[in-house]
Amino acid sequence: MEGMGEDTMKGKSTGRGRYHHGDLRGALLDAAEALVRERGVDGWSLREASARVGVSPSAAYHHFSSRDALVGALSLRVLGQLGERMGRAADLPAEADPHRRLVAVGQAYVRAALEDPAVTRLAFGAGASPAGRGSGVEPRESGVDPLAPHPHRVLDAELDLLVKSGHLAPAARTGADFVVWTAMHGLAALLADGLIAVDGPEAADRQTERTVRATLTGLHHEATPSEPWPTPHSAHTTRTADAPS
Amino acid sequence: MEGMGEDTMKGKSTGRGRYHHGDLRGALLDAAEALVRERGVDGWSLREASARVGVSPSAAYHHFSSRDALVGALSLRVLGQLGERMGRAADLPAEADPHRRLVAVGQAYVRAALEDPAVTRLAFGAGASPAGRGSGVEPRESGVDPLAPHPHRVLDAELDLLVKSGHLAPAARTGADFVVWTAMHGLAALLADGLIAVDGPEAADRQTERTVRATLTGLHHEATPSEPWPTPHSAHTTRTADAPS
DNA sequence: CCCTCCATCTTAACAGTGCTCAGATTGGTG
């Protein structure tokens, strides 16, 4: 779905051997994303990404001021894609019920974390790195579709819709976005970090639905008893701190 | 509260110059934790931690099979401390109301993330690293109080109590721990990753209370309209992907 | 057409990293 189409202009094919790559910045982002997916958030190096693109290590520094900047840019791109995905999920004509729309948004959010845990982890965590903020020179945020909405904004719009349609009391609207975001994000983070395991995307969807609905109507007001539940990857049981020789 | 008391047995003082350190493993964990606090999850090196303890870099490898193993052990220790903290918060005689107990547990969880974002991030994220699982030799999980309960277990017990006291329908009990954990964890993760900002611990406490209560009674059934809300550190606005020279 | 400009990329190098291995140093045990 990506990784092909390395140069959009000019002839030739892979860009290997070409001195001027065409879109090195994008290619580096692609390579980094693939590496993150393959080997985890930190299981790769700038040099490796450069080599994969067919370029010397220092070439990357003409597009990103540091490795952290690369990660930050990738984070932005992934967050944008996530926002788009959420928006698309909400606009599916399947069911126009505002509750269902919100559930769909949450499911898109959580599924992304389930399908691509490492990339999602990177996307969420890039802001906390020490050099994350002020390492750059110029803010020109190229490479990212500036129209791509942040996940939080998509959620916010959805809640407005919920109020307008009379499904949420205006008094409860203030800050409700954070409550719902928190719920979605918690599930996504627990899955991405491997602290919880579910078997299959459908199970994740059910869990997401219950979580989102609970924040709206409350666990107290549940009708249907429910099905198989996540299993905790209990760190105390599973993970071990080892001592060698 | 920690970092002092380097050698519990034998005389001398700092352990510097002593060939046998006494408790190098613990000292390394302390140093690593301090470094994480000071410079972020990845802003430190094994060598640096070793140097801070006054020991050669390779000494660490007699206690941890790799750097990742150190991080994993630290994660376990921090999670244990978090569990204890949650348990303590629940047992405060302040208010015995089961709802309030659950809120207190959540507040302990979230406050930890707020006070020590980097360490908390490490604690949660250590399991997802590629070498996290099978890198070790022997599972002897020394150094960690084996009685320290995992946060999830504390939460679970609290929900049982909620059912026993008639505040939660048994039908809704199954999987409710995951729903509540998800909510707490989402807030903690968003705060630790800097995707949300609140001003002061009290604001965080209020947000936590609302979040936990929402998962129980639902946003729909809220009575009191509420106060200042978190501000999104909107990544699209704040963070920038930079391009040099 | 050529020629200059300058963004783009390269080669070379530096300090610092995780990790290994052969050997020095010890506290405890026979």
Next chain:
DNA sequence: CACCAATCTGAGCACTGTTAAGATGGAGGG
């Protein structure tokens, strides 16, 4: 006291992020 096994040291390897100085070649003006 002598030994042993645990503990720590020192040197060294392959690799990392990052920087500096020089090569390359596409774009635009003459």
